[in-house]
Amino acid sequence: MIKYICITGFILSMAGCATAPEPTLVVLDNKEKDVYINRVEQVISDAGAGIQAVLEVTPKDSIAYAVLEAQGVRLGGIKPPTIPKLAEQRAIIANKDVKSAEKDKVEAQKIDEETTLLWERVATLDGELAIANAAKELAIEEKARAVKERILFMITSVGLLIATIGVMVVAFTTKKIGGSVLIVSGLLAVSCAWIFDSQWFHWIAGIGIGFIVADIVFIVIKKTIDFLRTKRTGQNENDGQTQ
DSSP, rough: HHHHHHHHHHHHHHHHOOOOOOOOOOOOHHHHHHHHHHHHHHHHHHHHHHHHHHHHTTTTTSHHHHHHHHHHHHHHHOOOOOOOHHHHHHHHHHHHHHHHHHHHHHHHHHHHHHHHHHHHHHHHHHHHHHHHHHHHHHHHHHHHHHHHHHHHHHHHHHHHHHHHHHHHHHHHHHHHHHHHHHHHHHHHHHHHHHHHHSSTHHHHHHHHHHHHHHHHHHHHHHHHHHHHHHHHHHHHHHHHHHH
């Protein structure tokens, strides 16, 4: 009896080790995306400065003013124009500085090329990170599968051991009921453990372990009752002989 209890306790402790917390999935960030967003916000702010400078010299009762005002509000909602850039655009318009306007146009074209290349890097890195994160997720799923298989093996082994003991009890002793209970409990533990692909796996594994523990408790209680019954019968016989 003590041997069975020790073996079961060892196996259950190993099951506890197998169910240690799984590593947390760390999702890698795309730093290039932050760079792209910052760059786009800067471009929007500069464009808003140009619209605001043109808006100030446009008649308020014109359609052009209404259209420019709406676009300025949109861009300002993302990032308002900076004071230095607004002052620069106002000076270009006030001084009718064609050379500065052409230079600003060239810079705008460069920015367009720059942001296009930056977005290509963002998209490429997004793809690489998606593959890396998927690989990490797959590794965690495989680890969880390995843990389930270890628990399955341990519960199955103990369940079969108990069922085998029950068969031997039925075959070689007169305690048919007790042996039958051991057989049924052992087989129930095994059958519960084998449904390890279910979303209720943790409950099922817990029930399987519960059956194993219940078997041990049943054996201990039955042996205790038999011992006390034998002891009481012996005392009664001694009392009858004394009288």
